[in-house]
Amino acid sequence: MNAVVIAVLVMIGLSLARIHVVIALLVGALAGGLTAGFTTMETIEIFTNGLGTNVNVALSYALLGAFAVAINYTGLPNLLVKAAIKVVGKQGEDRRKTLTKVFVLFLIAFVASLSQNAVPVHIAFIPILIPPLLKVFNELAMDRRATATALTFGLKAPYILLPAGYGLIFHEIIVENMNESGAAIEMGMVPQAMLIPVLGMFIGLLFAIFVTYRKPRNYENKELSDQTLKESDYSYSMPGIILGVISIIAVLYTQVETGNMVFSALIGLLILYIYFAILHFQKKLSFNDSVDLMTDGMKMLAFIAFVMIAAGGFAEVISETGHVQSLVEATAGPIGNNLALGAIVMLIIGLFITMGIGSSFSTIPIIAVIFVPLAEAIGFSPMATIALIGTAGALGDAGSPASDSTLGPTAGLNADGQHNHIWDTCVPTFIHFNLPLILFGWIAAMIL
Structure with missing residues (x-):
C-alpha cells in the first residue's frame, strides 16, 4: 500500500469522525510512516523534526488572536452592529436581509481576493477583520459556512489565476518546475490555462451562496473574550475607534512591507496599548485586565497554531516516505494513451498530495517532475499540461484540515466558539471547490 494514501485517508477519516485534528494528523503520520517501513519511534522522530516548519506561522496566529480581542475591546464591533441594523432594518425584512447577506458575502470574497494579489497579506487580515464582524453576521442570520466558502475562494482563486502577489509566486513555481522537467512554457500561458478551472471555483461559490447555504442560520451573540465584561465596557468612543482603525492599517501596511506577520501583529498590539493606557488613566481598565485580554486572544487561536505545527510534522513524514513519487509512477502504466483517464488520475493524485501537505505551493515541485513527461507521453498539449499541474496543485488546498486556506x-x-473547523470550513470548501476544480480542470485538459 502507498504510505501517502494511507496517511491522508487516516487523517481525513479521523477528522471527519470529530477526532481532534492534531491527533488525526499525528495518527495519520504514524500510519503513513509504518506503511513506509519506518518504526514507530523513527516516525515520531521524523514528525518531531518537522514541527519547526510552521512555528513562525503559529506564533503569528497567537499574536493576531490577541490583536483581534484587543480590537474587539475598542468598541468597533458595536459600531458595526449599529451600522448593520441601519442597513437591514430593525424589523429585518426578509428580502432586504437576503440582499444584504449576498452583498456582504461577495464583499468578503473580494477583500480576501485583494489579500492575495493587490495587498498580499494572505490570511493575516482574517483575525483582524472577521471577529469584529461576527455580531453583524449574527444580526443577518448568515450561515458561516457560506462565509467560510467566500473567504476560501478569495484565498485561492486569485493566486491560481492572476500573476501578481502570491499569484506571481505560484505561477513562477509552475513555470520553473515545468521548464526544469522538460516543458518549454512561458508565464503568459499560465493564466490562460487556469481560467477554466477558476471558473469552476466561481460557480462553486455561487452555488454555495445561492443554493446550499442560502437559508438563515442562528448563532448566539457571544463575546470573544472569556472575561466577564459589561456591555458598557465595549461601548465605542472616538479615541478607541481612531486607534483601532490606525492599528488595523498599521498591521496591514507592515505586513505588506516586511512580509512578517509576527512583527506586523506586534506593531498593532503596541498601538492598542496606547488605548489601554488611556483607559487605565481613566480608571476604566487595569493593566492586569489588558494582559488577561491578550492571553484570552492567544487562547482563541491556540487551536489553529497547534494544527499548523502538527501539519509541519505530518508533511515531513509524507516527504520522507518517498512514496509520493511512487504513487505517481504507479498510475502511469495503466493510463496508456487515454487522455480522459490520464487527466482524471493526475488530478486525483494532486488532490491526495495537497490534502496531506496542505500547500499548493509545495505540491507543484513534487508532481511537476513526473507529470510533465507523463503528460507528454499521453499526448497532452503544453497548455493542457499547465492546466493539469496547476489544478492538481490547487486541489486539496480547499478542504484540507492542515491548509491555511481553511485554517484562516x-x-x-x-x-x-460557534464554528467547527472540519464540518463548517473543510467539508463545505471541499465540496464547493475541489469537486468543481476536478471537473473544470478535466475539461481544460481536454479542450486546450
Missing part, C-alpha cells in the same frame, strides 16, 4: 477562515469565524 476558521480562525476568524470560530472566534466565539
